[in-house]
Amino acid sequence: xxxxxxxxxxxxxxxxxxxxxxxxxxxxxxxxxxxxxxxxxxxxxxxxxxxxxxxxxxxxxxxxxxxxxxxxxxxxxxxxxxxxxxxxxxxxxxxxxxxxxxxxxxxxxxxxxxxxxxxxxxxxxxxxxxxxxxxxxxxxxxxxxxxxxxxxxxxxxxxxxxxxxxxxxxxxxxxxxxxxxxxxxxxxxxxxxxxxxxxxxxxxxxxxxxxxxxxxxxxxxxxxxxxxxxxxxxxxxxxxxxxxxxxxxxxxxxxxxxxxxxxxxxx
Amino acid sequence: xxxxxxxxxxxxxxxxxxxxxxxxxxxxxxxxxxxxxxxxxxxxxxxxxxxxxxxxxxxxxxxxxxxxxxxxxxxxxxxxxxxxxxxxxxxxxxxxxxxxxxxxxxxxxxxxxxxxxxxxxxxxxxxxxxxxxxxxxxxxxxxxxxxxxxxxxxxxxxxxxxxxxxxxxxxxxxxxxxxxxxxxxxxxxxxxxxxxxxxxxxxxxxxxxxxxxxxxxxxxxxxxxxxxxxxxxxxxxxxxxxxxxxxxxxxxxxxxxxxxxxxxxxxxxxxxxxxxxxxxxxxxxxxxxxxxxxxxxxxxxxxxxxxxxxxxxxxxxxxxxxxxxxxxxxxxxxxxxxxxxxxxxxxx
Numbered sequence: 247x248x249x250x251x252x253x254x255x256x257x258x259x260x261x262x263x264x265x266x267x268x269x270x271x272x273x274x275x276x277x278x279x280x281x282x283x284x285x286x287x288x289x290x291x292x293x294x295x296x297x298x299x300x301x302x303x304x305x306x307x308x309x310x311x312x313x314x315x316x317x318x319x320x321x322x323x324x325x326x327x328x329x330x331x332x333x334x335x336x337x338x339x340x341x342x343x344x345x346x347x348x349x350x351x352x353x354x355x356x357x358x359x360x361x362x363x364x365x366x367x368x369x370x371x372x373x374x375x376x377x378x379x380x381x382x383x384x385x386x387x388x389x390x391x392x393x394x395x396x397x398x399x400x401x402x403x404x405x406x407x408x409x410x411x412x413x414x415x416x417x418x419x420x421x422x423x424x425x426x427x428x429x430x431x432x433x434x435x436x437x438x439x440x441x442x443x444x445x446x447x448x449x450x451x452x453x454x455x456x457x458x459x460x461x462x463x464x465x466x467x468x469x470x471x472x473x474x475x476x477x478x479x480x481x482x483x484x485x486x487x488x489x490x491x492x493x494x495x496x497x498x499x500x501x502x503x504x505x506x507x508x509x510x511x512x513x
Numbered sequence: 514x515x516x517x518x519x520x521x522x523x524x525x526x527x528x529x530x531x532x533x534x535x536x537x538x539x540x541x542x543x544x545x546x547x548x549x550x551x552x553x554x555x556x557x558x559x560x561x562x563x564x565x566x567x568x569x570x571x572x573x574x575x576x577x578x579x580x581x582x583x584x585x586x587x588x589x590x591x592x593x594x595x596x597x598x599x600x601x602x603x604x605x606x607x608x609x610x611x612x613x614x615x616x617x618x619x620x621x622x623x624x625x626x627x628x629x630x631x632x633x634x635x636x637x638x639x640x641x642x643x644x645x646x647x648x649x650x651x652x653x654x655x656x657x658x659x660x661x662x663x664x665x666x667x668x669x670x671x672x673x674x675x676x677x678x679x680x681x682x683x684x685x686x687x688x689x690x691x692x693x694x695x696x697x698x699x700x701x702x703x704x705x706x707x708x709x710x711x712x713x714x715x716x717x718x719x720x721x722x723x724x725x726x727x728x729x730x731x732x733x734x735x736x737x738x739x740x741x742x743x744x745x746x747x748x749x750x751x752x753x754x755x756x757x758x759x760x761x762x763x764x765x766x767x768x769x770x771x772x773x774x775x776x777x778x779x780x781x782x783x784x785x786x787x788x789x790x791x792x793x794x795x796x797x798x799x800x801x802x803x804x805x806x807x808x809x810x811x812x813x814x815x816x817x818x819x820x821x822x823x824x825x826x827x828x829x830x831x832x833x834x835x836x837x838x839x840x841x842x843x844x845x846x847x848x849x850x851x852x853x854x855x856x857x858x859x860x861x
Binding site: 350 | 723724725726728731732734735736738739740742743744745801802803
């Protein structure tokens with residue numbers, strides 16, 4: 247087993263699995279999207295999930311974050327079997343997701359987006375009127391961004407005015423802020439240029455280094471391989487390759503994605 | 514830390530947005546300020562053109578204030594919905610229905626004294642508006658009918674009911690005491706209804722500026738999917754907003770009734786469109802996410818100043834319709850120029 251667990255926390259054990267799928271299957275009509283897939287994500291590690299279109303990557307992520315319920319098998323969070331029926335359910339267990347469509351409101355400021363749906367309210371009569379504690383939210387947003395070393399001109403700036411990379415950074419920071427256990431990221435670099443993708447990958451690494459488990463679905467093999475601890479390749483809804491990332495090359499992953507070589511190396 | 518990370522490198526800066534502009538610059542770039550400038554220009558222009566400068570008299574400006582009240586209250590409600598990317602075409606019909614019910618009840622209870630009559634009438638008007646708003650909200654959220662269609666239907670339904678209940682003739686005989694005590698009463702030359710409208714406007718400003726409710730309205734309009742994903746109870750939020758708009762329409766109905774001591778069955782068909790126009794001229798987006806409450810006041814005043822000013826200088830008030838149409842096109846054209854980027858730096 248290869249995990250980089252040098253974050254110095256007593257809770258960080260090699261088997262500190264935050265979220266796991268145990269032999270899950272999912273069928274849409276006649277399409278078998280997932281078949282007997284097992285997956286584990288540990289504290290402090292980045293696991294990359296690769297696969298061709300339709301291999302089942304997104305279905306796996308949806309099952310883990312409560313958007314879909316698996317037909318067979320089950321999900322465990324912190325070694326407890328759970329039923330996830332909504333994103334809210336997953337969030338209650340500390341699992342958040344940063345999604346392809348970003349899920350940010352462009353007209354709102356960074357701090358408003360970071361707290362959307364979980365706004366802080368002032369105390370006293372202002373609280374009765376549900377008045378926002380913007381100062382407190384700004385301070386907390388700044389701390390959350392600083393922890394990931396994300397620099398923005400101001401947390402009061404509109405998200406719509408940010409670059410693609412900055413938006414993705416805000417989405418990741420929001421997911422990290424509300425996550426206690428794990429983060430699922432679906433194609434975090436899909437819409438980004440080369441340099442911005444590098445920046446987001448560093449961000450993925452630093453998020454995991456804070457002690458969260460990070461699952462990354464991506465087509466960007468070389469870049470994500472460089473920051474991942476382990477990789478999982480899906481093919482036709484099943485696991486085709488499971489390996490420590492240092493034991494595989496991009497070529498091995500591509501081969502596994504198209505079904506050339508089914509032999510897992512390493513691990 | 515196993516990796517030294519520096520996420521935002523100095524090279525990132527060219528992509529970074531410019532720092533928040535200073536207050537004077539923001540004022541210069543805001544649509545609302547420019548509309549206010551036009552408002553002041555119109556006061557000067559019509560004053561200079563009117564015989565004996567009658568437009569500059571307190572009496573004339575009092576009429577402007579009074580004429581602005583119901584329009585401003587309705588526009589505040591519309592702004593709330595536009596923030597969420599929704600619309601209400603039925604506010605004029607809702608106002609009318611409220612004034613019909615309120616008027617009839619007030620005639621029935623007129624013997625119980627002016628204050629009691631006024632309070633009962635106000636209550637009936639607001640309840641009627643709230644009912645219409647609740648209906649709109651439920652149709653939009655439960656039956657998933659777009660608010661454009663749902664409220665277009667309500668516009669017809671409420672207008673129909675108002676005409677059936679009254680047999681198509683206006684409710685008259687509302688106690689005249691109400692006119693003097695409420696509808697046209699003034700304090701220091703400022704009409705009471707204008708105070709009420711300004712209070713509504715101020716409250717709406719607070720809602721968007723400081724409250725979670727206002728923020729969530731904008732979130733709904735900015736990205737419905739982001740709002741849903743973040744766990745905001747979208748349906749409840751929207752129903753509440755439609756009810757608030759209904760209550761405001763009911764309040765406007767009460768003011769209209771006490772000002773004229775009669776209903777106006779034929780006079781409110783374009784109220785909703787006028788309110789939407791005032792919002793959009795002032796810089797509120799039709800597509801949600803961006804609201805300018807200052808612009809609502811500026812836009813409302815623009816329409817009223819044009820209408821009243823043209824009358825004072827002896828021109829047909831119908832020119833107002835043409836002028837407002839032209840301003841509306843100009844405002845939206847400038848706005849879409851900004852959002853496509855050519856004036857990006859001026860954007861707030």
